[in-house]
Amino acid sequence: MAAGGRQSTRASLPAWIESRLEAERDQLPLWLPVGLAAGIGSWFLLPFREHWIAALCGALSAFIGGWALGRTTRTGRAAMWLAAAFALGIALIWLRAVSIDVGTLDRPVVETFVAQIEAVEELPAREAVRLTVVRPSGENLPDRFRVNVAAEDAPAGLRPGTWVQMSARLMPPPEAGVPGAYDFARRAWFDRLGATGRAFGDIEIVRADGERGVGPAMAAARSRMADHIRSAVDGGAGGIAATLATGDRSGISEADAEAMRRSGLAHLLAISGLHVTAVIGVTMLIVLKLLALHPGWALRWPLVLIAAGVGALTGLAYTLFTGSQVPTVRACVAAMLILGGIALGREAITLRLVATGALVVLLFWPETLVGPSFQLSFAAVIAIVALHEQQWTKRLLSRRDEAWARKLGRFALGLFLTGLAVEIALMPIALYHFNKAGLYGALANIVAIPLTTFIVIPLEALALLLDIIGLGAPVWWLVERALGGVLGLAHFVSNAPGAVALLPAMAIGSFLLIVAGGLWLCLWKTPWRRWGLVAVVAGGLSVFLAGSPDVYVTGDGRHVAVRAASGDLALLRPRAGDYVRDMLNETAGTEALATDLADLPAAWCNGDSCRWTMWRGGRQWRIFATRSSYYLPIEAMRSECAAADIVVSDRRLPATCTPRWLKIDRDMLRETGGVSIDLDRASVETVRTPGEDHPWRRVQ
Incomplete structure (x- = not known):
C-alpha cells in the first residue's frame, strides 16, 4: 500500500501541475519575456564561454525534449517555449556583445588630437560640457570616446559635425572599483565608448561645418529648447522643466537630483x-x-479614433525629440499598443501589453536588462497593472455616482495604493543598484504625480505655444511655482528622519530570489501565486541576515576601507577623493564621513604602511597594508607578511611575502579587480572572475 501511495503521488504531481497551468492558460504568454530575460541574464552572470555554450545547449535540449515528449500537454508546451525563449536570450545578447568593436583604450594616455564631435551635452550643474567625439587623429586612440570640457574652456560653436583640436587625458572606461559598485566598463562597451577623459587647455575649432541630418538637427533643436526653458524658469525648477520637455537632465544640480532620489x-x-x-x-x-465643438463632426466622425491617431503622432514625435532613450521607447511602444486597443474597442492596459513592450525592448536592446532603468520602469508598470487587475481593487476604486468629496478621497486612495505598490516593487531594485531606497515615496508621489501630470506638463506645453507670440512669461511663472513645490517636497521628504534605507551591496542570489517571487506573485492569477510571497520573504531575510564585508580593496590597490565597530568606514588613505569616498560609502551602505584608519584603536600607522587587528568570526585577524610609493626594506616586509593574515599593496609584492591567508597585490588585482572580504565567513568576493570571457573584461 505504501508503494501504491508513492506511485499515486508521483502520478498526481504532473497532473496537478497540468491542472494549474490549464487554469492559468491566459497568463502563460506573460512568461515568454521572463524566459528571454532569464537567458540574457544568465549570459551576464556566467563568466566563461564554455558556460554560455552549455546553457545554450541545455536550453535547446529542453526545447527538443519538450517537442518530442510533451507538446500534447500544456506543461510540455510551456516548458518547450520557455526553453526556446531562454536560448534565444543567450544567443541575442552574445551576438550583440561580439558584434560591437569598441577598440577600448588599454592604458591612460595624454594626447593632442583632432576629432569630429558626434554629440554635445551641456552640464551647467557641473560647469562643464560633455563631448562625444569620433574619428580622432591619434593612431592609438579608440574610434569613439567621451571627453568633459570645463565650461570656461569651451568655445562657442561646439555642435555635432564640428572638427576640433584639443589635448586631453584619456583613460579606459573604469570597471567597478569594488564588488557591488557601478560597472561603467560594461555600459561603455554597449554604448561603444572606448575611453573617457577630461580636456585641458584651449580647444580650437578646425572646421565648423555642422553635421546634417534628422538626428543632429533634432539634437540641436533639443539643446535650444532646453536653453530657452532654463532661461525662462529660474533655479532648480528650470532644470526640471527642461528635463520634462526635452529629456536634458544636465541643468539639474546634484543636490536636487539626490533629493529627488x-x-x-x-x-x-x-x-x-x-x-x-x-x-x-x-x-x-x-x-x-x-x-x-462641431455638431456635424461629432455625429459623423469617429472622434475617439481621430484623437487617438493624433495622440499617437504626438507621442512618436515626443519620443524622437527627447532622444529616443530606452525607457521612452518602451513607454512609446506601450502607448501605441494602448491606442491600438482603444481603436479596436478593447481593454488595452493589461499585463499582456507590458509583456509585449518588454519583448520589443529585449529583442532590440537585450543589454538594457541589467540596467536599473529597464528594471525600475517595468517593475513599476507590472506592479501598477497587477494591482489594478485585482478584483478587490476594482471594487474599491471603480467610478460611481457619489459626492465629490468621496470621489476625491477615492482618487487619493487610488494614488496612495498605486504609489505604495510601486515603492514596494522598486525598493529591492533600488537597494541592489544604489544600496539605498526611499521609504516615504508613496506619500510624496500622491502630491508629485498629479501635480506634474495635470498641472506642470500642460502648463509647460501652453507656455511653449504662447512663446511663439511672446506671451508665455506668466505661464512660465506658474510652472516655476509648481516645480518649486515639487522640489520643496523632495527636499522636505529626503531630509525627514528615516527617509532612506541604506544597505551594503546586495548579493545577486538574494536579488534574483526577490525578483522571481515578485514575478510569480504578479503574473499568475490563481491562489498558487501566493507562493511568490515565500520567495520574496526568503530573499528579503537573506539580505538582512547576510554579513557585510569588513574590508574593501579597490581595483588599483591604492584604497582600502575598513568597517569599524560602529559600522562606519575608515580609509587607509584619508585624502582619497570624493569619487572614491562616495563609491565606498554607497557600496558599504553608510552615509557617515569615512575616518582615518590610523585613528582606529587597534591600528598602528606611519607614512608608508598600516597594520591593524580586527576581531571577527571568533578570532583575531591581523592585516597589513602599504600606503605610499616608497618600498619597505625586504627584511621588514618579509617580517610584516609573516605576521599578518592579510597583506594589501598597490605594488607587486615579492615571493618572500607569505601572509597566513591572503596576499592582495598588483598581480592579483590585475586578474580579479576590486576585492571585498567578509572576515566572519572568511570569504572573498571579486569584481571579475580571472580569465572571464565577457568582452569588456578582456580589455581591462
Whole structure:
C-alpha cells in the first residue's frame, strides 16, 4: 500500500501541475519575456564561454525534449517555449556583445588630437560640457570616446559635425572599483565608448561645418529648447522643466537630483511612461474637445479614433525629440499598443501589453536588462497593472455616482495604493543598484504625480505655444511655482528622519530570489501565486541576515576601507577623493564621513604602511597594508607578511611575502579587480572572475 501511495503521488504531481497551468492558460504568454530575460541574464552572470555554450545547449535540449515528449500537454508546451525563449536570450545578447568593436583604450594616455564631435551635452550643474567625439587623429586612440570640457574652456560653436583640436587625458572606461559598485566598463562597451577623459587647455575649432541630418538637427533643436526653458524658469525648477520637455537632465544640480532620489521622485526626471502618457493624454483631450465643438463632426466622425491617431503622432514625435532613450521607447511602444486597443474597442492596459513592450525592448536592446532603468520602469508598470487587475481593487476604486468629496478621497486612495505598490516593487531594485531606497515615496508621489501630470506638463506645453507670440512669461511663472513645490517636497521628504534605507551591496542570489517571487506573485492569477510571497520573504531575510564585508580593496590597490565597530568606514588613505569616498560609502551602505584608519584603536600607522587587528568570526585577524610609493626594506616586509593574515599593496609584492591567508597585490588585482572580504565567513568576493570571457573584461 505504501508503494501504491508513492506511485499515486508521483502520478498526481504532473497532473496537478497540468491542472494549474490549464487554469492559468491566459497568463502563460506573460512568461515568454521572463524566459528571454532569464537567458540574457544568465549570459551576464556566467563568466566563461564554455558556460554560455552549455546553457545554450541545455536550453535547446529542453526545447527538443519538450517537442518530442510533451507538446500534447500544456506543461510540455510551456516548458518547450520557455526553453526556446531562454536560448534565444543567450544567443541575442552574445551576438550583440561580439558584434560591437569598441577598440577600448588599454592604458591612460595624454594626447593632442583632432576629432569630429558626434554629440554635445551641456552640464551647467557641473560647469562643464560633455563631448562625444569620433574619428580622432591619434593612431592609438579608440574610434569613439567621451571627453568633459570645463565650461570656461569651451568655445562657442561646439555642435555635432564640428572638427576640433584639443589635448586631453584619456583613460579606459573604469570597471567597478569594488564588488557591488557601478560597472561603467560594461555600459561603455554597449554604448561603444572606448575611453573617457577630461580636456585641458584651449580647444580650437578646425572646421565648423555642422553635421546634417534628422538626428543632429533634432539634437540641436533639443539643446535650444532646453536653453530657452532654463532661461525662462529660474533655479532648480528650470532644470526640471527642461528635463520634462526635452529629456536634458544636465541643468539639474546634484543636490536636487539626490533629493529627488531620496524622496522616491527620481522617476519624474526620466522621460518614460508618466511623461509620454501625459503628453498623449493631453493631446487626445484637446483634439477630442475641439472636434466635438462641431455638431456635424461629432455625429459623423469617429472622434475617439481621430484623437487617438493624433495622440499617437504626438507621442512618436515626443519620443524622437527627447532622444529616443530606452525607457521612452518602451513607454512609446506601450502607448501605441494602448491606442491600438482603444481603436479596436478593447481593454488595452493589461499585463499582456507590458509583456509585449518588454519583448520589443529585449529583442532590440537585450543589454538594457541589467540596467536599473529597464528594471525600475517595468517593475513599476507590472506592479501598477497587477494591482489594478485585482478584483478587490476594482471594487474599491471603480467610478460611481457619489459626492465629490468621496470621489476625491477615492482618487487619493487610488494614488496612495498605486504609489505604495510601486515603492514596494522598486525598493529591492533600488537597494541592489544604489544600496539605498526611499521609504516615504508613496506619500510624496500622491502630491508629485498629479501635480506634474495635470498641472506642470500642460502648463509647460501652453507656455511653449504662447512663446511663439511672446506671451508665455506668466505661464512660465506658474510652472516655476509648481516645480518649486515639487522640489520643496523632495527636499522636505529626503531630509525627514528615516527617509532612506541604506544597505551594503546586495548579493545577486538574494536579488534574483526577490525578483522571481515578485514575478510569480504578479503574473499568475490563481491562489498558487501566493507562493511568490515565500520567495520574496526568503530573499528579503537573506539580505538582512547576510554579513557585510569588513574590508574593501579597490581595483588599483591604492584604497582600502575598513568597517569599524560602529559600522562606519575608515580609509587607509584619508585624502582619497570624493569619487572614491562616495563609491565606498554607497557600496558599504553608510552615509557617515569615512575616518582615518590610523585613528582606529587597534591600528598602528606611519607614512608608508598600516597594520591593524580586527576581531571577527571568533578570532583575531591581523592585516597589513602599504600606503605610499616608497618600498619597505625586504627584511621588514618579509617580517610584516609573516605576521599578518592579510597583506594589501598597490605594488607587486615579492615571493618572500607569505601572509597566513591572503596576499592582495598588483598581480592579483590585475586578474580579479576590486576585492571585498567578509572576515566572519572568511570569504572573498571579486569584481571579475580571472580569465572571464565577457568582452569588456578582456580589455581591462
